[in-house]
Amino acid sequence: MKVNRAANPEANMHTSGSVSFATHQSRLEKELKRPTTFQEVFDKTHNKKGMDQYISDRAREVAVRVV
Known part of the structure; x- marks a missing residue:
């Protein structure tokens, strides 16, 4: 799993x-x-704490597709 x-x-x-x-x-x-x-x-689970910014481009893309 580490690899x-x-x-x-x-x-x-x-x-x-x-x-x-x-x-x-x-x-x-x-x-x-x-x-x-x-x-x-x-x-809540994919934003940087204290910021309104997603942790990765992939998370942002998923969020946009869901909306």
């Missing part, structure tokens, strides 16, 4: 560690006190 991660470092970039998408969604719903959208959770 795979090193081969394409951009594919493994997340700002949230090894927490599942469902867990992030649940936490965000509790924080916002309402159901969340896929886009909100994606933005």
